[in-house]
Amino acid sequence: MGKIVFFNVLVMLLLVHGTVGSSLYDTFDIFGEIESLECEDDEIESSDSLSWASQHGSKILVNVDSFGAAGDGVTDDTKAVENAWSQACSTAKSVLLVPPGRTYLVNATRFKGPCAGKLIVQLDGTIVAPDEPKDWDPKSPRNWLQFSNISGATFQGRGVIDGSGKKWWAASCKKNKTNPCVGAPTAFTIEHSSAIKVKGLTFQNSQQMHFVISHCDSVRIYSVVVSAPEDSPNTDGIHLTGSTNVVIQNSKIGTGDDCISIVNASTNIKMKNIYCGPGHGIRKSGKDNSTGIVSKVVVDTAFLKGTTNGLRIKTWQGGSGYVKGVRYQNVKMEDVANPIIIDQFYCDSPKSCKNQVQLLSSSPDLTKIMELSKELSESFLHLKTSAVEISQIMYLNVTGSSKSAAAMKFACSDTVPCNNIVLNNINLQRLDGINYGFIQPSADCLTSSDKSYIEENELIDVEEDRLIHTEL
Numbered sequence: 001m002g003k004i005v006f007f008n009v010l011v012m013l014l015l016v017h018g019t020v021g022s023s024l025y026d027t028f029d030i031f032g033e034i035e036s037l038e039c040e041d042d043e044i045e046s047s048d049s050l051s052w053a054s055q056h057g058s059k060i061l062v063n064v065d066s067f068g069a070a071g072d073g074v075t076d077d078t079k080a081v082e083n084a085w086s087q088a089c090s091t092a093k094s095v096l097l098v099p100p101g102r103t104y105l106v107n108a109t110r111f112k113g114p115c116a117g118k119l120i121v122q123l124d125g126t127i128v129a130p131d132e133p134k135d136w137d138p139k140s141p142r143n144w145l146q147f148s149n150i151s152g153a154t155f156q157g158r159g160v161i162d163g164s165g166k167k168w169w170a171a172s173c174k175k176n177k178t179n180p181c182v183g184a185p186t187a188f189t190i191e192h193s194s195a196i197k198v199k200g201l202t203f204q205n206s207q208q209m210h211f212v213i214s215h216c217d218s219v220r221i222y223s224v225v226v227s228a229p230e231d232s233p234n235t236d237g238i239h240l241t242g243s244t245n246v247v248i249q250n251s252k253i254g255t256g257d258d259c260i261s262i263v264n265a266s267t268n269i270k271m272k273n274i275y276c277g278p279g280h281g282i283r284k285s286g287k288d289n290s291t292g293i294v295s296k297v298v299v300d301t302a303f304l305k306g307t308t309n310g311l312r313i314k315t316w317q318g319g320s321g322y323v324k325g326v327r328y329q330n331v332k333m334e335d336v337a338n339p340i341i342i343d344q345f346y347c348d349s350p351k352s353c354k355n356q357v358q359l360l361s362s363s364p365d366l367t368k369i370m371e372l373s374k375e376l377s378e379s380f381l382h383l384k385t386s387a388v389e390i391s392q393i394m395y396l397n398v399t400g401s402s403k404s405a406a407a408m409k410f411a412c413s414d415t416v417p418c419n420n421i422v423l424n425n426i427n428l429q430r431l432d433g434i435n436y437g438f439i440q441p442s443a444d445c446l447t448s449s450d451k452s453y454i455e456e457n458e459l460i461d462v463e464e465d466r467l468i469h470t471e472l
């Protein structure tokens with residue numbers, strides 16, 4: 001007992017705007033071209049078993065140890081790794097090897113392409129960041145390992161990218177309110193590149209976000225693990241911005257923030273077989289006012305455990321763009337507080353939005369902001385744009401347990417309503433030992449007339465974003 005079946009084999013169409021009828025499936029043709037996106041091979045090659053000469057023919061091995069790296073986790077190996085990179089990147093058919101069983105201490109570094117060929121980075125050892133924020137290179141305040149313009153590169157192996165984030169977390173204003181709010185580095189960034197593969201790696205204890213894909217096309221990420229403590233602030237797992245044709249597959253992510261977040265001009269994104277949890281902390285994502293287009297996103301087969309938000313779409317009024325064409329299917333949840341949530345930031349007129357922001361800007365009480373935003377930000381997948389329009393969203397076969405009574409929340413705006421929302425085969429139960437009976441209505445379709453919910457959320461959202469701006 002103590003279970004409430006909220007939605008059992010529920011087929012619902014939310015037709016807030018426009019008509020659908022027989023054109024429904026035409027409308028959802030939008031997904032057509034991403035169905036075929038998939039990672040073809042899933043095997044992680046290991047340098048242990050590799051005989052480069054025989055298995056890789058003419059590949060040229062560039063070992064960081066040959067450049068004087070100590071690999072003891074204490075000696076500064078930055079120069080050795082930089083030199084090995086230069087050699088490998090400028091040599092066609094090369095493999096940059098970070099050997100197993102060793103730990104390389106590397107400072108903030110920018111690894112630049114273009115490289116002479118399709119570089120393979122065979123990462124079997126551990127790369128660790130210096131752990132003292134006070135000594136961090138002031139020229140690279142927001143990045144640790146940053147790879148630019150490296151089209152065709154593959155990162156593979158059983159290696160670990162370890163941000164040594166502990167002191168950064170302690171220095172965060174979210175951990176101790178007397179600390180100033182300053183940003184911390186992203187551990188691993190790949191930017192301005194295409195045809196990228198990342199397989200098998202573990203990202204852990206990042207200073208802030210773990211793995212950012214920025215302005216890339218055609219990216220395959222599989223069998224990666226992202227791991228940080230539940231209470232580490234802003235440690236998003238994988239963050240996509242301005243990227244297209246991305247597949248994330250067979251991966252396990254558990255951090256202090258969103259497992260996966262997607263912002264700004266990201267299209268054709270597929271996630272398959274994802275384990276997400278836990279997720280606690282404070283969200284960090286795109287600025288408002290930018291072009292926010294997130295479209296053609298598919299999540300197929302995911303397990304979410306203990307996150308605060310499940311499948312979440314949120315937009316902020318004040319920019320241009322939309323979230324269009326998102327399909328969640330075969331998702332199982334356990335102990336998720338807000339399993340399904342659409343939060344289209346509500347605002348009646350540009351004037352009133354502006355006023356609220358100004359009001360908060362003039363009295364930035366960070367303590368209050370932090371308290372309010374703390375419990376509302378973690379998600380499995382967080383799609384966020386600055387824009388208002390949300391359409392063509394499907395939820396198919398979503399099951400499991402909800403921590404809150406409102407398993408589904410749809411907060412859509414009056415002026416630019418959400419449209420074409422499809423729910424099919426949703427079965428979410430509440431497992432808290434108290435029988436509340438059936439909840440009516442079965443899904444909240446909120447408008448401005450639902451004062452209490454809107455006002456409460458509006459306040460929190462504005463404050464959350466205010467906090468983000470303070471940090472950037």
Ligand SMILES: *[C@@H]1O[C@H](CO)[C@@H](O)[C@H](O)[C@H]1NC(C)=O
Binds near residue numbers: 136137
């Ligand atoms: C790495 O950072 C440490 C601490 O700031 C500094 O002493 C050292 O010179 C840096 N190494 C390189 C190669 O820049």
Ligand SMILES: *[C@@H]1O[C@H](CO)[C@@H](O)[C@H](O)[C@H]1NC(C)=O
Binds near residue numbers: 113149192
């Ligand atoms: C990448 O490299 C190409 C070739 O050198 C260059 O033309 C381009 O400007 C580079 N792009 C970036 C973003 O650095």
Ligand SMILES: *[C@@H]1O[C@H](CO)[C@@H](O)[C@H](O)[C@H]1NC(C)=O
Binds near residue numbers: 177178
């Ligand atoms: C917060 O930081 C201040 C100043 O560094 C320190 O005195 C205080 O003990 C810290 N509080 C907690 C709870 O760590």
Ligand SMILES: *[C@@H]1O[C@H](CO)[C@@H](O)[C@H](O)[C@H]1NC(C)=O
Binds near residue numbers: 241242265286287
């Ligand atoms: C968002 O994407 C647009 C279009 O690609 C780009 O011009 C803009 O710089 C991006 N904004 C941010 C904050 O990255």
Ligand SMILES: *[C@@H]1O[C@H](CO)[C@@H](O)[C@H](O)[C@H]1NC(C)=O
Binds near residue numbers: 289318
């Ligand atoms: C945001 O957009 C408004 C309206 O387009 C524009 O006036 C303002 O300058 C923009 N602000 C920033 C920071 O880009």
Ligand SMILES: *[C@@H]1O[C@H](CO)[C@@H](O)[C@H](O)[C@H]1NC(C)=O
Binds near residue numbers: 302329330331
């Ligand atoms: C529903 O999703 C679960 C995974 O959460 C999967 O095991 C099951 O086969 C799916 N059912 C259908 C009918 O596709």
